[in-house]
Each structure stands twice: as C-alpha cells, then as structure tokens.
Amino acid sequence: MSKARKGVVVWFTGLSGSGKSTLSGRIAELLRPTGLPVELLDGDIIRTNLSKGLGFSKDDRDTNIRRIGFVSRLLARNGVLVFAAAISPYEAIRAEQRQLVEADGADFCEVFMKCQLEVLIQRDVKGLYKRALAGEIENFTGISDPYEPPSRPDVIVESDSETVEIGIKRVLNVLAEKGHVPREVLEKMDI
Amino acid sequence: MSKARKGVVVWFTGLSGSGKSTLSGRIAELLRPTGLPVELLDGDIIRTNLSKGLGFSKDDRDTNIRRIGFVSRLLARNGVLVFAAAISPYEAIRAEQRQLVEADGADFCEVFMKCQLEVLIQRDVKGLYKRALAGEIENFTGISDPYEPPSRPDVIVESDSETVEIGIKRVLNVLAEKGHVPREVLEKMDI
Numbered sequence: 001m002s003k004a005r006k007g008v009v010v011w012f013t014g015l016s017g018s019g020k021s022t023l024s025g026r027i028a029e030l031l032r033p034t035g036l037p038v039e040l041l042d043g044d045i046i047r048t049n050l051s052k053g054l055g056f057s058k059d060d061r062d063t064n065i066r067r068i069g070f071v072s073r074l075l076a077r078n079g080v081l082v083f084a085a086a087i088s089p090y091e092a093i094r095a096e097q098r099q100l101v102e103a104d105g106a107d108f109c110e111v112f113m114k115c116q117l118e119v120l121i122q123r124d125v126k127g128l129y130k131r132a133l134a135g136e137i138e139n140f141t142g143i144s145d146p147y148e149p150p151s152r153p154d155v156i157v158e159s160d161s162e163t164v165e166i167g168i169k170r171v172l173n174v175l176a177e178k179g180h181v182p183r184e185v186l187e188k189m190d191i
Numbered sequence: 192m193s194k195a196r197k198g199v200v201v202w203f204t205g206l207s208g209s210g211k212s213t214l215s216g217r218i219a220e221l222l223r224p225t226g227l228p229v230e231l232l233d234g235d236i237i238r239t240n241l242s243k244g245l246g247f248s249k250d251d252r253d254t255n256i257r258r259i260g261f262v263s264r265l266l267a268r269n270g271v272l273v274f275a276a277a278i279s280p281y282e283a284i285r286a287e288q289r290q291l292v293e294a295d296g297a298d299f300c301e302v303f304m305k306c307q308l309e310v311l312i313q314r315d316v317k318g319l320y321k322r323a324l325a326g327e328i329e330n331f332t333g334i335s336d337p338y339e340p341p342s343r344p345d346v347i348v349e350s351d352s353e354t355v356e357i358g359i360k361r362v363l364n365v366l367a368e369k370g371h372v373p374r375e376v377l378e379k380m381d382i
Contacts, residue, residue: 037269037270039265039269049257049258049261050258050261050262052254053244066240067241070240070241071241071262071265074230074262074265074266075265075266078228078266078269078270078271079228079269
C-alpha cells in the first residue's frame with residue numbers, strides 16, 4: 001500500500017470583511033477539478049454544524065477555533081488540503097493549532113488577510129461595522145474586541161490593495177513550494 | 192490523478208456498556224498497520240473536542256450525533272474508514288446521518304451492539320446503571336431514556352453472548368464485501 005500524501009491546513013485569519021471566505025473559497029473551487037482532496041471549513045459552516053450556541057466571548061471564540069482545528073487536523077492527517085477561514089483573533093490559539101497539526105505530521109500554513117480597519121469600515125459589505133461602531137454588536141473584533149495579527153504568517157495578502165487573483169497566486173505558490181499542489185497543476189490554471 | 196478511494200462510516204450504536212468503544216477501538220487498531228486511512232471517533236473524544244457543554248436531553252443528544260455525523264462525513268468523503276461509536280439512541284437521526292453520508296458518495300454501515308439490559312445492569316463496569324437505577328443520573332438511555340434499536344442494521348453483534356473476536360470478524364467481513372478492506376488484508380490478520 002502506498003504511503004498517503006501529506007495533508008495541510010491552510011488557515012485564513014483576519015478581520016471581518018478582509019476576504020477570508022472569498023479567497024479560501026476561490027482557491028478551493030480552483031483546486032477541486034484537479035482531483036486533489038480539498039475541504040473548505042468556513043467559519044459560518046462551522047458555527048452552524050459544530051458550534052451552534054457559542055457566542056463571541058474569548059472562551060467561546062477559543063472553543064470555536066479549537067473545534068475548527070480539531071476537524072482540520074483529522075482531515076489533514078488523512079492527506080486532505082484543508083482551507084479554514086475564521087477571524088481567529090488570538091495568536092496563542094492559532095499557534096496551538098499549528099503545533100497540533102504539525103504534531104500529526106501535516107503542514108500548517110497561516111494566511112494573514114491584512115486589511116486596514118478604515119477600509120473595512122468604509123466598505124462595510126454586511127453593515128456590521130456600522131452596527132458595531134454604534135454599539136449594537138458586542139465583542140466585535142477590531143472595534144470592541146482585540147485582534148492579534150500573526151507575528152510570522154506564511155503568507156500575507158494585503159486585501160485592501162491587492163486583487164483576489166494576486167492572493168490566489170501567492171497562496172498556491174506556497175502550497176506548490178511545500179509540495180501540496182503539483183507545479184504543473186498551477187501552470188494549467190487560468191489565473 | 193487517480194480517483195480517491197471510497198470512504199465509509201462504520202457507525203456503532205447500542206446501550207452504555209454494550210461494547211461499542213471496545214469493538215470499534217480493536218478494529219481501528221487492527222487496521223492501522225495495514226496503511227488504510229482509519230479514524231476512530233469515540234463518543235467521549237467527541238464530547239471533549241466538539242460537544243463540551245451539551246447534556247443528554249433529546250435536543251442535545253441529537254446535536255451531538257449530528258456533529259459526529261458531520262465530521263465522519265467529511266472524513267469518509269475523502270476516503271477515510273471512519274469508526275464512530277456513540278449510543279445514538281434515536282433511529283431518525285441515525286437514518287439522517289446515513290442519508291447524508293451516502294449523498295456524499297461514501298458508504299454507511301450501521302453496527303448494532305445488541306445486549307440485554309439485564310446483562311448490562313449485572314456487569315455494570317462503570318457503575319453507571321446502579322446510579323441510574325437509583326435515580327442519580329437523569330436521561331440515562333435504557334433506564335430513564337429511550338433506546339430505539341436499528342430496524343435494518345448492516346451488522347448485528349450480540350455482545351452479551353458473542354466474543355469480541357466474533358464481532359471483529361463480522362464487521363471486517365462486511366467491510367471486505369463492500370470493498371473497503373482488501374480480502375488479503377483480512378487473511379493476514381491474526382483473528
């Protein structure tokens with residue numbers, strides 16, 4: 001029996017509206033037709049399926065991230081390319097997840113969706129920043145709750161100034177470098 | 192790229208003490224050295240990692256089973272042999288999980304750990320039945336909470352009269368029939 005391929009958890013962290021779901025979703029969509037095993041764990045899917053009832057206190061956020069981490073880990077140690085998108089504001093919990101994933105023999109790739117708060121407030125696609133600034137939403141990351149940027153992310157995407165296509169290329173290049181996506185697959189892609 | 196292997200969720204249902212964890216654990220242990228992708232989702236592991244805070248009301252039990260089902264499904268659709276052990280007393284929720292797993296293109300194999308309540312009360316390895324009968328534990332399946340036996344299980348293991356070895360063989364034979372475990376792997380096993 002051949003040794004299974006090495007999996008990876010690609011972890012997208014960043015403020016609400018910074019483009020985590022868009023970028024991770026686009027990359028998963030691009031990779032699926034290649035036949036590589038891909039799973040997308042979006043924060044919203046997880047809140048529905050695993051974390052209903054949890055709120056946004058530090059404890060509840062940590063629990064939510066640990067659940068996403070647990071599922072990501074199980075998948076990655078079975079060779080899956082996992083794309084997890086969650087605000088995940090606390091550095092220590094992200095570091096803990098990296099350590100657990102790597103201890104299981106898989107890779108962890110942290111993608112920091114860097115975006116100026118002013119730009120997010122201005123865009124405000126979901127109208128959440130307006131409500132948070134008005135005090136209508138408690139524990140809103142970046143407004144009334146902390147966000148700890150990654151100190152050593154594997155990829156930085158400046159989503160306030162860069163196109164989605166640049167972000168896709170940057171993440172896929174790192175995945176190719178680490179051997180998770182064959183170079184020829186990238187070359188055939190229309191990006 | 193070769194098509195990934197088809198995964199399966201082997202779902203062990205039965206009363207507390209009926210041997211779900213023992214049997215699923217032994218089978219996972221036997222299969223791991225073969226190189227097949229195996230994950231064991233024991234009810235206790237899941238309650239720690241995904242369902243802390245949930246109780247034993249019907250709603251909370253259903254939520255717990257749906258979470259185990261969600262994780263099992265993600266793994267099985269990526270070719271993993273998943274062994275899930277949970278009392279899972281309600282037929283409708285088990286049927287729902289089967290349907291969701293099969294809709295994802297994986298197999299579902301329900302293993303009914305059949306054991307007379309009298310035998311479980313007599314054995315009472317963890318002392319739980321004694322406490323439940325004394326009214327010290329609420330919502331205890333089989334005593335103060337219902338258990339709906341599977342109407343059409345894929346495997347029945349009569350754990351009050353059969354050895355663990357018989358159970359192992361019965362489950363592995365079904366997995367071999369469905370093509371999840373190569374026959375030659377079974378023949379080499381010391382069971």
